[in-house]
Amino acid sequence: MTWQGSQIDPLSLVAQIRAWASDLGFSQIGVAGIDLGSAEAGLQAWLDNGFHGQMDYMAAHGLKRARPAELVPGTVSVITARMDYLPRATPDAWQAIEFSRLARPNEGIVSLYARGRDYHKVLRGRLQKLQARIAEAIGPFGHRVFTDSAPVLEAELAARSGQGWRGKHTLVLSREAGSAFFLGEIYVDLALPPTEAVSSHCGSCQACMDVCPTQAILAPQRLDARRCISYLTIEHQGPIDEALRPLLGNRIYGCDDCQLVCPWNKYAQRSALPDFDAREGLAGEELTQLFRWSEEEFLRRTEGGPIRRIGHVRWLRNIAVALGNALAVLPASDPRRESLRAALTERAEHPEPLVREHVRWALER
Template sequence: MRAWANELGFSQIGVAGVDLASAEAGLQAWLDNGFHGQMDYMAAHGLKRARPAELVPGTVSVITARMDYLPRNTPENWQEIEWARQSRPAEGVISVYARGRDYHKVLRSRLQKLQERIAEAIGPFGHRVFTDSAPVLEAELASRSGQGWRGKHTLILSREAGSMFFLGEIYVDLALAPTEPVTSHCGSCQACMDVCPTQAIVGPKRLDARRCISYLTIEHPGSIDEELRPLIGNRIYGCDDCQSICPWNKFAGRSELPDFDARDGLTGAGLVQLFAWSEAEFLRRTEGGPIRRIGHVRWLRNVAVAMGNALSQLSPSDPLRDQLRSALSARATHPEPLVREHVEWALGR
């Protein structure tokens, strides 16, 4: 099974049992604290996330899979390169994972192919494939199956691969022997907690999504809290700070697949250029990618915030200031109130 998984682009697979009762208290406390923000689907499914056999009756084991996503041509000093982007306030920064094809599509199809290979060998069996697409406690299953340990930023960390990878699962009605979990190797390091611009990591392994830049720029549907807007900087879709700072990510693996190579226009592009995208161009450029899911209005909201932050950072004599102001003014009467609000705020910066 490992050989088949490797052929399909997965870096590691494991097996977890379905008794996740010990994780229920932590999940419930996270929900009770409101840390899920407006991700209502998290509360709607409640503890079903920790009960695989309730989600898919008959499930006895869970096959977990890891797929590295750094682009094939990623240089060794990629962390240094990513940090440097934040020193260029007029450049829009998109999270590394979102610069290529939508990982949901890639992993789901390849997990299905893995299932088919298993079925060819042993015969038909009950199964269901997941990739961040249902009430699944992915990180818990991954840590229990030896994919890595839960880092203080809540992501799974591997000594061999850092945290720059996607997770997927196959729920099966087969009694498979679980793979052994690994011990934590974070030690006293809390670089991820210290570097978070909005201090969203409120404690080791405790994330308040309401303050997380990834949540604010992707999941959050409405107005971004004015207190948090300046802290977003030039990040327009997601945030990698807690991963870019992590020492273990010097071991992050490169994907063998072209799917995760960065698309033209999504790396190093100026905010003025990105803000000028019409809805048609936005849809064309993001087709088949994860960014499309937020829609053009949220895209403009995010870029407007970054443009406002750029205006507050650039030198008064910098010619980019006039370009930013002109581009923002052109959207000042946008038909969507959400866009107008954030443009007005940006111009006020």
């Protein structure tokens, strides 16, 4: 391996990569090896149990997720990157503030990570800049950048490279940053020294398991995605199970409960990037206002953001459920009920059966 025409110590290169990454807004860099064989049994069992739900791509790629060299031939090491995503103006009591939104049933809750720019775009662009800097220093090398965009065991690679440990909710937890961060990877054909993994610090705490509204966390590190509100509001394409609808509350895109309750997230870091600042209308907005967005307005307001991927129809489906849940909990004398019912009635004859069915259910609440 050479650097600007001379031999380079791989340790020195990793140190330099960390410096470049910091300049690009990344919070931590790690290096993992490619032998993930010990993770294959758990992955296969998760798929065999059908816990992936409609995420057919998970099953389609099978164990390739645990075999980096099969996905990208020639891969020798994996560079992992962490990028914190709390908006720059996040107050210290952010966990309590976010939890308080659940007590306002007429307000729509969008997961914190989804209120700004699509993280896929942010991370991919900056990882590509990072690999370009490496290439400028050492010359061309084999690589491929990933941001939740291919069959990659992202959390496993992150844990093995010292980014943190797998929490009981399956997310990666860091003593310095909680779990409010995104992960990205660069598969490389460079022999880089792996960084040391860290031990688990969850102890006997199971707050994330206890708080889950749908009890989707069946056991430590065992998640049934089919019950997870993030899956139901984002990945699931059809009708939401009627038994689960009341449990969604006013969550219309994702769910942060397991992160909000986690003690380690008192250390969550704010991003230095404006990309993750909340866009207008995605924090503290009334459900009735969000439900009245036309498809054109939905596309305009979500341009460049992650919410756009679910489309306007599923957006309306999710909000209809939240409106129905609000009707179920607000007292009969509450004046807000009239506006909630009026908004639903406006969509009662929507051309999409998926929207009509959820509106009917909501009105019956």
